[in-house]
Amino acid sequence: MKRGGVVHGARLAYETWGTLAPGRDNAILILTGLSPSAHAASNAEDPAPGWWQAMLGAGKPIDTDRWFVICVNTLGSCKGSTGPASINPQTGETYRLDFPELSLEDAANAAHELVAGLGIDRLACLIGNSMGGMTALAYLSLHAGSARSHISISTAPQAQPFAIAIRSLQREAIRLDPNWNLGRYDDEHYPEAGMSIARKLGVITYRSAMEWSGRFARIRLDSEQRDDEPFSAEFQIESYLDNHARRFVRSFDPNSYLFLSRASDWFDIAEHGHGRAADALARIDVERALVVGVSTDILFPLSQQEEIAEGLRKAGAEVEFVALDSPQGHDAFLVDIEGFGGAIAPFLGRL
Amino acid sequence: MKRGGVVHGARLAYETWGTLAPGRDNAILILTGLSPSAHAASNAEDPAPGWWQAMLGAGKPIDTDRWFVICVNTLGSCKGSTGPASINPQTGETYRLDFPELSLEDAANAAHELVAGLGIDRLACLIGNSMGGMTALAYLSLHAGSARSHISISTAPQAQPFAIAIRSLQREAIRLDPNWNLGRYDDEHYPEAGMSIARKLGVITYRSAMEWSGRFARIRLDSEQRDDEPFSAEFQIESYLDNHARRFVRSFDPNSYLFLSRASDWFDIAEHGHGRAADALARIDVERALVVGVSTDILFPLSQQEEIAEGLRKAGAEVEFVALDSPQGHDAFLVDIEGFGGAIAPFLGRL
Numbered sequence: 155m156k157r158g159g160v161v162h163g164a165r166l167a168y169e170t171w172g173t174l175a176p177g178r179d180n181a182i183l184i185l186t187g188l189s190p191s192a193h194a195a196s197n198a199e200d201p202a203p204g205w206w207q208a209m210l211g212a213g214k215p216i217d218t219d220r221w222f223v224i225c226v227n228t229l230g231s232c233k234g235s236t237g238p239a240s241i242n243p244q245t246g247e248t249y250r251l252d253f254p255e256l257s258l259e260d261a262a263n264a265a266h267e268l269v270a271g272l273g274i275d276r277l278a279c280l281i282g283n284s285m286g287g288m289t290a291l292a293y294l295s296l297h298a299g300s301a302r303s304h305i306s307i308s309t310a311p312q313a314q315p316f317a318i319a320i321r322s323l324q325r326e327a328i329r330l331d332p333n334w335n336l337g338r339y340d341d342e343h344y345p346e347a348g349m350s351i352a353r354k355l356g357v358i359t360y361r362s363a364m365e366w367s368g369r370f371a372r373i374r375l376d377s378e379q380r381d382d383e384p385f386s387a388e389f390q391i392e393s394y395l396d397n398h399a400r401r402f403v404r405s406f407d408p409n410s411y412l413f414l415s416r417a418s419d420w421f422d423i424a425e426h427g428h429g430r431a432a433d434a435l436a437r438i439d440v441e442r443a444l445v446v447g448v449s450t451d452i453l454f455p456l457s458q459q460e461e462i463a464e465g466l467r468k469a470g471a472e473v474e475f476v477a478l479d480s481p482q483g484h485d486a487f488l489v490d491i492e493g494f495g496g497a498i499a500p501f502l503g504r505l
Numbered sequence: 506m507k508r509g510g511v512v513h514g515a516r517l518a519y520e521t522w523g524t525l526a527p528g529r530d531n532a533i534l535i536l537t538g539l540s541p542s543a544h545a546a547s548n549a550e551d552p553a554p555g556w557w558q559a560m561l562g563a564g565k566p567i568d569t570d571r572w573f574v575i576c577v578n579t580l581g582s583c584k585g586s587t588g589p590a591s592i593n594p595q596t597g598e599t600y601r602l603d604f605p606e607l608s609l610e611d612a613a614n615a616a617h618e619l620v621a622g623l624g625i626d627r628l629a630c631l632i633g634n635s636m637g638g639m640t641a642l643a644y645l646s647l648h649a650g651s652a653r654s655h656i657s658i659s660t661a662p663q664a665q666p667f668a669i670a671i672r673s674l675q676r677e678a679i680r681l682d683p684n685w686n687l688g689r690y691d692d693e694h695y696p697e698a699g700m701s702i703a704r705k706l707g708v709i710t711y712r713s714a715m716e717w718s719g720r721f722a723r724i725r726l727d728s729e730q731r732d733d734e735p736f737s738a739e740f741q742i743e744s745y746l747d748n749h750a751r752r753f754v755r756s757f758d759p760n761s762y763l764f765l766s767r768a769s770d771w772f773d774i775a776e777h778g779h780g781r782a783a784d785a786l787a788r789i790d791v792e793r794a795l796v797v798g799v800s801t802d803i804l805f806p807l808s809q810q811e812e813i814a815e816g817l818r819k820a821g822a823e824v825e826f827v828a829l830d831s832p833q834g835h836d837a838f839l840v841d842i843e844g845f846g847g848a849i850a851p852f853l854g855r856l
Contacts (some may be wrong), residue, residue, distance in 0.1 A: 315720075
């Protein structure tokens with residue numbers, strides 16, 4: 155691992171769609187945000203809709219009739235890949251805080267191993283969203299020539315203080331929950347309150363004020379939707395956050411969350427360019443790149459997407475930069491399929 | 506109280522600067538944001554600097570050589586005015602959650618009583634910042650002709666869902682702290698963790714990403730500034746938030762915080778205009794108004810300042826609208842004295 159330590163017998167969960175061409179030159183790898191699993195879309199083994207269902211499939215913007223698509227669950231996550239919630243084979247105990255300090259470079263190297271293991275020398279395209287976009291920049295920096303093209307979506311060349319502040323506070327909410335207990339929780343004593351606050355803060359920063367003003371305005375809950383607790387939810391926006399938190403709290407491992415969140419703060423492409431982000435980007439070797447961002451994204455602002463586009467351009471890539479006005483903020487890539495698909499489909503079509 | 510209940514023997518803490526003219530026509534009232542006290546600036550009784558020290562004084566933008574300035578601590582606060590931390594004279598016990606449901610209209614009526622008690626029929630100017638700006642709109646709606654002019658700063662005609670979401674999460678952090686104990690905490694069992702999260706979330710949303718990128722970038726703490734707790738602060742931005750939280754946590758009553766925060770969510774000027782915000786604003790009777798907002802304010806966005814300016818213009822006031830590009834976000838009125846003072850001084854000068 156970049157910062158020391160070893161994970162013995164690490165496993166990565168991944169899913170694939172489409173067929174690898176005989177020349178092994180039609181592979182696309184998708185690196186995800188902090189919380190999604192490898193299940194980006196339904197497939198034969200799991201027909202449930204995935205987190206990028208509308209983007210990925212036959213005839214969709216990432217067309218699985220043409221491309222062999224791989225999506226990997228990040229190293230350190232809890233959706234099948236090895237992470238803090240896994241058993242350490244050397245001790246027989248769950249890693250918890252004994253998991254080595256995880257960096258996005260480690261996640262990138264693990265994903266690169268997976269691709270190599272599938273017999274693919276060079277990806278047709280590496281796609282990264284959000285945290286996965288940072289992981290993708292690490293991947294391209296560490297493995298020159300590993301992808302012909304790159305799609306960078308709503309991400310950052312380095313974590314900036316506003317995003318660090320948000321993530322630090324999310325981690326603090328978990329750490330301050332007495333049930334976190336330095337990572338030694340179980341199903342009965344589980345840091346539910348901390349996870350709920352962390353998730354709500356996530357949802358608040360993943361969306362945009364503009365979208366919510368249109369969608370929720372000041373609509374109040376019906377009386378039967380309210381409870382009698384003092385200061386409890388009274389507006390629809392509060393119940394929307396409650397529902398998001400309820401779905402997340404028990405489905406994502408709190409320690410994994412802490413490790414991945416901190417890895418995002420640590421990420422700085424400048425470490426691959428002698429301290430200069432622009433120099434690091436200028437060393438990335440792809441033929442073409444598409445960089446997409448959203449004007450309402452407060453967590454990964456458009457200026458950071460411009461920085462990536464400019465850097466890759468200086469690296470000699472043919473770069474297309476698309477700034478979308480989607481109202482959905484950082485999460486727009488999950489929902490504004492018209493906007494994102496409208497940029498991704500022609501880019502892939504021209505490869 | 507607007508929503509029912511009575512506060513017997515309520516008191517308001519206030520401070521004044523300058524001299525009331527014989528005609529009692531030079532009074533300015535300042536209504537504050539959620540947390541400040543009435544101590545806006547140093548004065549004879551308390552020489553310590555106040556929260557608007559650079560704005561208020563002899564020869565300053567709010568010139569106390571000319572104006573008799575009053576600043577009031579909001580009803581429901583804990584800085585001298587009656588609120589949830591006060592003793593209920595009818596029971597001899599601290600109100601805590603038995604304090605009546607507080608609205609900003611109640612706070613406005615209390616402030617209006619204070620002004621009347623000082624023998625002032627009509628203010629020369631009513632100034633409101635942030636939550637105090639909403640209180641000021643309530644004041645002007647409830648008391649026609651109570652002010653010749655109005656300065657509205659970084660506020661909202663109604664709470665929008667993004668701001669409600671942030672405040673709801675701040676309240677939840679306090680409520681989920683086991684030491685909050687439905688409002689029955691004491692100095693030994695105090696909801697420190699919840700208050701810390703609430704304050705940090707406040708500071709994050711009061712400032713702007715742009716300011717922090719310039720100020721903190723990715724600067725790390727020195728090793729002696731760090732502690733050994735897992736996932737503890739590592740970047741300067743995190744320690745900046747820690748310091749803010751540490752100063753606040755024990756100096757503001759958690760129950761007061763909950764009541765004032767909820768009152769802000771409830772505020773909707775439309776309630777004074779048969780359900781239409783524009784109609785309510787159009788009924789406000791001031792001769793002149795200055796509306797100031799900041800482009801980097803994510804909590805009270807510029808669009809809401811424009812809505813106030815437009816509404817007051819329709820009410821027949823001569824309105825000056827100033828959009829500042831201060832990098833400091835919502836808090837800019839506390840620190841960008843050049844920008845805010847540069848708008849306030851000439852406005853008051855022309856009165």
